[in-house]
Amino acid sequence: MNHNAWLAALTGELRRHGVGPDLTGHVVAEAATHLTESGEHPLRVFGPPDAYARAVADSLGGPDRRPPHRRPGPVRLAAQGITKRYRGRTVLDRVDLTVRAGEIAAVVGANGSGKSTFLRICAGLVSPDAGTVRVHGALGYCPQDGGTAEFLDADEHFALVGGGRGLTRDTARRAGRAGAAALDWSPPAGTQARHLSGGTRQKLNLVLARLGEPEVLLLDEPYQGFDRGTYLDFWHEVWRWRDAGKAIVVVTHLLNQLDRVDLVLDLTTPRERAA
Amino acid sequence: MTRTLVVAETALRELVRRRSVLVILLLLPLAFYLSRRGDHLGQSIRFVCLGVGWALSTAALFAGSAARGIEPRLRLSGYRSLHLVLGRLLALWTVGVGLSVPYFVLILVDQRDVRYGAIALIMALMVAVAAPFGLLLSAVLPRELEGTLVLLTVVGLQMVMDPADTASRALPFWFSREIGTYAIDHTDGGYLTRGLTQGIAFAVVLTLLVVAASAVRLRQRRHLRFVGA
Known part of the structure; x- marks a missing residue:
């Protein structure tokens, strides 16, 4: 070394x-x-x-856990009265969430409580039975799985997704590689997504969500398969994005980071809580 | 246009990298051709054209199904559904041309006394129809197995049904039998006209249906409003 x-x-x-x-x-x-x-x-x-x-x-006496003092910016995402039923069962019941620029919202809840559904509704991928979502700016979305093409390598993913954002191939590649480096990953040229490990594929997924610097980021448990170091890198990146004025919604079931987020939306129903 | 070309280029890369699938697709029409090469030269031309259509439809079906996972993300990244469909169609049409040319050359070398221009027309129409047909199946039948079975049924019916039967005109590749008769048996221009009309109509309608299906599936939902994007 x-x-x-x-x-x-x-x-x-x-x-x-x-x-x-x-x-x-x-x-x-x-x-x-x-x-x-x-x-x-x-x-x-x-x-x-x-x-x-x-x-x-x-x-130094351990890591600095104090949330930095910030003034929240304008509203970036406003979800109001979101209701969703599946086969007669109400999964989301009049859920509200407002996230401002420079804020992180964590969406928590038990399995099946509708966390991913809520995020997909915010991304416009699923229609709610009632409610509206207003997004100020562009939206970046990182799904829990999928979201990549098996036979493309990382640079081709950057070019493809960046192309939609209006980035040139070189700009998208540079931005993608910089995002990957922040997660301690240097994408090997020519290695197709199908040959990446689950955690590395999620890194790719996360970098793609960030391409083009969207104002609102929706992250659905994006750390699946991350090792401990990458998991910590991920949260540091999220905090850095927040400091850069992004509005971030993270679906998570890992509660140990909740002291470092600004809002918590708990989708656990009162009945589940009582049980 | 740039976005469409980006999608087309990446879709083409994806298709070309499925090497074993490409080899099988390339050999499938040859098997069709050789099956009647010995006893009925004319029939082997009809079969090879159907083989090209089947191979390309299958490629389109699988390409469409494989893209379902990433398309919502691409839509959110700024692509319109039209960019995604046209890009993928361009890639498939390119593959279709690459698939057809060797077989057209084979016919040029191997067959005599046929109307080569009409055979080229069949292949061009086959490429134009088969790509949106496969994509449409992938759009309405999300599971690949179901789409494959439908494709199998359509091509099977195309081979066994009497082309003179009115019902057979509802099959997407009927034009190939009709123009094939004109090319091989030197019949009157009515066969050519009817085949050409049906082929163009199916190419246009299937393309429009694919565009519409994609627009519906990847539509911006009414509950979501972008402000100042």
Whole structure:
């Protein structure tokens, strides 16, 4: 592992350990200076990147869990009175959700509570029995599965989806590869989607949802198959998108991140709660 | 137009990468041709044209079914349903031309005393009709097995029904038998006119139906309103 690779790995690990971007930049710059001046191998001086990042995070007293102070922007997504019945059973009953620019809304609930259905209604892929959805701006949607073409590689996906957003092939490819790098993934050229692992395919799915910088992002449990590191990268990316003024709706059943979102829409019915 | 071409290019890439499927599709009309090559040269021409139609319809059926997963995302990404349908049709028509040309050359080399121009016309119409026919099946029958069975039924009926029977005109590839008779048996121009009319009518109607089916399936739902997009 050369200096640059070690420093890149350290950057990722610091982020995964909850170290903020300013401090990460500072720590990495200090390490880079030391390595340049000493000419020593980073593994001998600092050890493996993950261990060093853990040590840095521990010295700070753990990751910063405080939500940053922000002022919410204009309304980007307004779902009102969404009702959906399947075969006589009411899955969604007059559900409301308003998400502003710079906010993350988590949609939670038990299996079968209608989380994905609600998101598909917001995306306009399913019609509700009642209710309306207003979206201010463009919409990016990441489905729980599917959403990719088996015989296309990542760059071709970027070109195809980017083409719809009005991006040129090169711009779409650059944007796609930058999004992939943020998830610690470098798409191999020529590898078709059918040959990607489930987690990697979900990374592709997530990057595609972000292409063209849509104002509203609807993410349906997009971390299926992610390893722990990628899962943390995913949340850091989501927080970064929020800080960039995006309105994000994430369907999730993992409650440990709810303290870092702005809104929680719990679709668990009172009867399910009582049970 | 650019969006349509992007879809066409990617759809073509996808089709070309299914190499084993392509080989089978390429060989299917040959099997049809050889089945009557020994005893009835004229019939082998009719069969090879039907084989091209069947192969291309099947390719279109599977391509349409495979695209169902990504099309909602593409629609949300800014494509209209028309871009998606026309792009896919362009790709399939290109594959159809690539599939037909070797068989037309085979007929040129292997057959004598037939009207080659009329045979080229059959193949062109076959490509024009078979692609939207397969896509339409994939649009109305989401499961590939059901679509394949319908295709099998249509081609089977096309082969066994008497072309003179009025009911057989309702089959999408009837024109190939009619123009085939004109090309092989040197009958009067009425066969050509009737076949041409039916072929063009089916190509236009099937294409319109595919466009309409796609527009309905990928429509923007009424509950969703984009403001300032």
